[in-house]
Amino acid sequence: MSTSPLDLAGVRDVDLSGTTALVTGSTSGIGRLAAVALGDLGASVIVHGRDESAGRNVVADIESRGATAQFVAADFTSVSSVRTLAETVRSETDGLDLLVNNAGGVFRDGGLTDLGVERTFHVNHLSPYLLTTELLDHLAPGARVVTTASAAHQGATLDLDAVSRPDGFSTFGAYSHSKLANVLFSAELARRLDATGRDVTANSVHPGAIPGSGFMRFLPGPLPRLVQALDRLPGITSVADGAAELLYLAVSPRAGDLSGRYFSNQRPTEPSREARDPENARRLWVRSAELLDIDEPLVAGRKSD
Template sequence: MRNYPEDIAGVDDERLVGETALVTGSTSGIGREAALSLGRLGAHVIVHGRDEEAGAEVVEEIDAGVKEGTAEFVAADFADPAEVRALADATRRAAGDDGLDLLLNNAGGYFREARRTDLGVEYTFHVNHLAPYQLTAELLDDLADDARVVTTASEAHRGDQIDLDAVDSVDGFSSWRAYQRSKLANVQFAAELGRRLRERDDRGITSNSFHPGAIPGSGFFRHLPGPLSGAASALGRLPFATTPAEGAATAVYLAVADEVADATGRYFADCRERKPSTEAQDPRAQRRLWEESADLLGMDEPLSAPVADEVEPTD
């Protein structure tokens, strides 16, 4: 029996012919399944990752499918802002005048080593949060009317806070805390983007984040310490384990389903809305993350308030 993401999400009748989707981190795991699913629904899919061979295989599978979907691969290392910019440029070219219909910010992972990127930012925070923030900012003007931005977050966001003054530090590094912080940033980013799009852009573009489930069979667990990684991969082969295709179902649901066409700034799991943590919902924390992320990247704040809104009354 078929158990594709589009079947689980109840959107297998939708047709995306003529639409363009960028799925970051689609050489493996959840992103790969989401890319294949969107290809089956007829979209032109931009497959992204660093692994050229794995990317070529996904493209081949989409192109060889019986449905109209087509694909191309663009490599970019998310630890390098110049490569993220080049991915945005390639996406712009691929989407053409019609614009990009779907941006699925999914690339990321759990990184064990304490290290900083050339920007001087802790690696997990940069790859999992700053890179999709930059990519989204670069592509804002290229999004089609009613486009959807979907961000892969995680239930791991619960129970942490983001100390923005410490994202350049790896002192006392904990890979789990770094991961949690980056996933909290994903939820806050998606909510703030949704709010700013609603208030400052009238094109009907939405932004939501989701938890895909715990998926031992995806590549995510390869970064866990040795015995845990082996145990996870064994767990992934068990019949009751959540599969990458099941993990991709909520992404495809948010990307395609009519019933969430107007949902924005929200958080989902299992194709249903969920309440994220209190910290994730804090509008001041969301706004500060947005502003500081632009500062860290040395870019203008995207969707900033119109100048008139920022003028303080004189008396």
């Protein structure tokens, strides 16, 4: 059985020649495999991360397989860095056909960024929100926006006051809350894109629990070693499986007409009750713009900001 993400997603025959894709968080893990696979399908790929050496390695890998790629560094705790990333994409490409909001983190300690926002929420939600809104006018007709969420959103309750308070920090609680925000963000983005007549889809995806991605190294105490040991057990999601989840939603013709959905195991799946609440999605959207001190994006009656 093939372990290629292209085969696992059933998209090997998709032709992405002439398209441009940005995959954030693509210097390692599922983002890297997804970026390389998109290059294999013919896309020109923008690789993103913080480590320039790792980024150059991914670009070299993509180019060695016959595709074009470039690396753009950006720190997702910095508003100006995310804006620079968006400006680079706008200035160096004619349009963006695929935006994969995959970058994210898990942090052992609480702390506020320069915005006065808890770091996990800033990195995992506010930066993808800002990047997406900065690129709205650059998205080509038929473009797809895919945001990496997680089944960890289950059980989280939206608390927009807590994101500005450092007290009571919980690593998993903060992560779960940020993943709830990812699902709500994608749903509200899809609704507003449709309301403003944009031919762009937006969905979120649970890529699976992936010990081999190295993502769990941020967990406290002995948990990273315990989770890593699970990678040797049958039935555990591999990095290739996780990349396939991204690829399916990003390029499969079977997902092309769906928007505002949460995917798991390559099919639309019902998220938590909290994630299905349209008022939660609206409140998150508006509050995110306020925290970033920007005009509310995609207000009905105007194309974008």
